[in-house]
Amino acid sequence: MKDSPRLLYGCIEAGGTKFVCGIADSSGKWLEQKRFPTTDPVSTLGQVTRFLAGGQARHGELAAIGIASFGPIELDRASEHWGSLLATPKPGWSGISLVRPLTQAFAVPIALDTDVNAAALAEAQMRANSSIDSLVYITVGTGIGGGAVFRGQAIHGRSHPEMGHLIPPRHHLDADYAGCCPYHGSCVEGLASGPAIVARWGKPLSDLPDEHPAHEIIAWYLGHLASTILAVLSPECIVFGGGVMATPGLMDRVRAQAQRVAGDYLISSGGNRTKIEEPRLGSVAGLEGALLLAQRAAAAARSSS
C-alpha cells in the first residue's frame, strides 16, 4: 500500500522513567522528537498532548497516534478500561488512562500496545529481509519485560505477556537474596533487573569489575529466561535490549548461558538456530514500534472507511 499524500503520525513511548514523543511522516522520517521525565500523570500526559498539538500546528494534521507503553496495561479494546494502566508499582499511575486525554484532544485513530510488543514489531520489521517472522524482544532495565511477534502480529491473550515474571531456578551462589519483585519476589525481574543488581551489590552491573560473580549470576538468569522462551515459543530470534544489557560482555555471557541451558535440542533444529541478538534499533525500538502501530491504525481506518 502506498501512502499518498504524505501522512503524519504522532508517536509516544510511555516509560516509567521517561516519555519519548515524536512526529514522523509516511516515509518513517522523524520530523521532531521530545523526551521528558515521567512525573505525575496530569503533568506528564499534559506535556504529551501539548507536544502532539504543537506538532500538528507545525507540520499538519496527524493521521493516527501510536502508543508503546509500560505495563501492565489494559489492551482489550472491548473493555471500558482500554488504554488504562492496571495495578502498577509506579506511584500514582494505577488506573490512569493514557488514551483518554488523547481522544479528547485528537479525532484520529489511536493504537496501543506494550513497549516491548512495539519494540518486537519494530525489530521484526528490521529483519523482514532475512525472513524472520517470529521474534521476542526482551528489555532488561528497571524492570524486565518481553514482547512476542509472530507473522507480523504481536501476541496478546488474556492480557499481554509479562515474561520477566517467570520464576527461574536459583543460581547456587545467589540462594539467599529474596528478590525485589513486589509480586513474586524471586522472578527474573526480581533477581536480574537493575534494582535487583544494586540491591545485592551496591552498584550497576556495568560498574562492577569484570571478574565479579554478579556478571555470571545475572547472565545465568537471563540465559534461563532465553531458554524458557525457546521452549515455550521457539522464536527465530530473541533480542535483548535495555540499560542493563549495555554492560560490556553481558550479551556474550547470556548467549553462552542460553546455549548451556537449552542444549541443541531447543536452540537449533534442522540446521536452523535461534539467534540471540542486540537490538538493531538500539534504544529507539519502542518509539519506532509506536510509529508502526500508528501507521497500522491509519491504514485500518482507511480500509474500513
Added chain:
Amino acid sequence: MKDSPRLLYGCIEAGGTKFVCGIADSSGKWLEQKRFPTTDPVSTLGQVTRFLAGGQARHGELAAIGIASFGPIELDRASEHWGSLLATPKPGWSGISLVRPLTQAFAVPIALDTDVNAAALAEAQMRANSSIDSLVYITVGTGIGGGAVFRGQAIHGRSHPEMGHLIPPRHHLDADYAGCCPYHGSCVEGLASGPAIVARWGKPLSDLPDEHPAHEIIAWYLGHLASTILAVLSPECIVFGGGVMATPGLMDRVRAQAQRVAGDYLISSGGNRTKIEEPRLGSVAGLEGALLLAQRAAAAARSSS
C-alpha cells in the same frame, strides 16, 4: 464456507506408543477409526497407508489428509525434511518421514502439525463460542509437551514449541533426583512425566496413596509450567491432558500451585482470569486436531485452484 458435496478426510494421530487413524466427513462425523501400537516405522506407516487406502475404497476419495504427530518433527514446508521426525529418543524413528509414504499413495493435500498443536486447535475450536482465541494445550504422559493457538493459528517459530523442556526450580523435597530427560535432565518432562514418576516412586501417580508427597511434588512442577506459560504467553485458557492428568485430584492441585506461583498479577487482570481446564475432547483432541488440519488443507487447495 459450505462443504458441498460431502468431503472425506484421512486423519492420523501419530504417537510414540500408538497411532490412531480415522476417516471423517465434512460434518465432522467419524466413519471409522483404528488404533494400533507404534512398532518399527515400515510396519507402522504401512498400516497407516493400508487403513487410509481401505477407507477410500469403502467410503470414497479423500479430500485431504491431516497428521498430528509426536515430535520433534520438521514443520518447515520449505525444507526437504518437511514431515520427518528429527532426533527423537524413540528407537528407529529419527529421520523417518511420516509424509513420504502418504504422498506416494495419495494425490491429496497433506497437512501436518505436532500432536499438541493439533490438540490445541481442536480444544480452541471447542471453546469458540466462549470467545476464547488464545489457548495452550499441555499433555502430561510418557513425555510432556505443549502447543499454542492464537487467533485460530498454531504457533510455529524456528521450530515448534517444546514446552515440557523448560527448567523449573526444584521442589525442596525433590532435590536429589537427577531427572530422566536425555537432553536436559531436570526439565519439567524429566521431573514430572510418567517415566520420571515411576523412576522415583516405583509406580504411576494414580497408584500412589492420596497422602503420598509425590502428588504435591508433581503438581508443583506442573503449576510452575502453567505459571511460566502465563508469563510468556498470557493465554486465556490452559488445557492439561494426557495419561498422568487422569490421576484423581491432580487437576485441582495443579490449579492451586499455578495460582500460588503466578499470583493474581499473572493469572488475572481487568476481571479476566486464565482458565486451567481439562480437555473437553478427552483423549481424542489430537485426532480431532488432525481433522481440522485436513479440513484446512482441503479448503486452502480449493481456494488456490
